[in-house]
Amino acid sequence: MKLTYIYHSGFFLEMERVDLLFDYYQGELPDRDRERPLVVFASHRHPDHFSRKIFKLADDYSRVYYVLSDDISKSQVPPALRERCFFVGPHEDVRPEIPGVDMRIRTLESNDEGVAFIVETEGKKIYHAGDLNNWWWDDGTPEDRDLEARYRAELQRIDGENFDVAFVPVDPRITGWWKGMEDFLDHCSGDVLVPIHGFGDHSMPARLRSRMERKGNEENKKKLLDVEHPGQQWEL
Template sequence: MKITYIHHSSFLVELDSVNLLFDYYRGDIPIMDLEKPLIVFASHVHGDHFSKKIFELANSHKRIQYVLSNDIDEKKIPVNCKDKVLFVGAGEYFDGRVFTNKQFFQNIEKKESIIAVETLQSTDEGVAFWIICEGKTIYHAGDLHFWFWRGEAQSWNQEMERRYCKEIDKLNGRHADIAFLVLDPRQGDDFYLGINEFVKRVEIDYIIPMHCWGEYSIIQKMKSHSCADAYKDRIAVIRREGETLEWNS
């Protein structure tokens, strides 16, 4: 599995038979095999997770399928892409049989075999994605995170914690090969809370921080935090856009 960090929360995951692009809005997308199926995910409408630029990919990738959170306005979809978009909400489970682009399945006999997706409710907007593809389990949090802010009232933060834990409790006891998790330096000393709560519930082989706003030093800060002693070696280090991470189970 080849993983390329593009920008912010956007990554390209290249598997043997399909490529997955997450939350693209800015940055250089790596050159891809145009004949290889491409699934483009957008977790929600926020400008740092979604851009109409993703629809330009349909001009060169005929075997493309968009999986978009249903908070994204259908009016944003170009006419030539309307038959390639699947809108999803939280709490859904689906596989490739519901994909809308018929060209996507060229030479693929079993539509259900290529991918399975489960969505979770974000604590901000949209959804998070729990994906099984080629026997690998991939989680992309979107903005599902423990958004603890010291400037907010205690009751607000307690409600945020309740909502976050309620949602990730649905994954309790599961295993993920890779998980893209929010690590936001704007949270100050509370930066570690979201990842740490998630790791308490889910066994993760490879933790990939995202949403760092270009402050990659926060990753080393996470690895050095006492809470991460048991899993610090499983946290990927990202230093720049375009960096490639290779992962093999």
């Protein structure tokens, strides 16, 4: 697999036979084989996760398909592309009909908007959280505790699972910026851990790595990607 960081929560993952694009709304896409199938995921309608510009990809790529959270209005989709779109809600388990692609998609319910994705294809399992996170804003207000409880309840649904790649929010704006990743690792594991939702603040992976070091979490520290700049690529 080859992974490219686009911006914020947007990442491009090249598999052996299919390419996956998650939560793209701005930034430059890598050069790719335009004959390969491309599956574009949008976890919810927030403008930092979804833009109608994703539909312009069909101008250049004939084999592009879309998996969209059902909080995104179908009216956003150009009529000519609606048969290539699959809308999913929370707690679904679907196998979209994409020619030449065998793919299973499960969803969790975000405690903000939309869904988180679990994508299985080519023997790999990928988790993209979207806006499902421990949104601990204000040092433990009742709202914070409710968001935390809802987050942990969703993680319980995938308790014990391992992911080849896991995209987990590490948001610099919130007081408990590390909580989402630590809760995730209390329930699941990932061969590669990718901090997302940084709004261009590329200090967050180093801050998380430092926290892991202080806690003696050497195993997960080695799995953490240092997301430093748009266009950065990794061979996984």
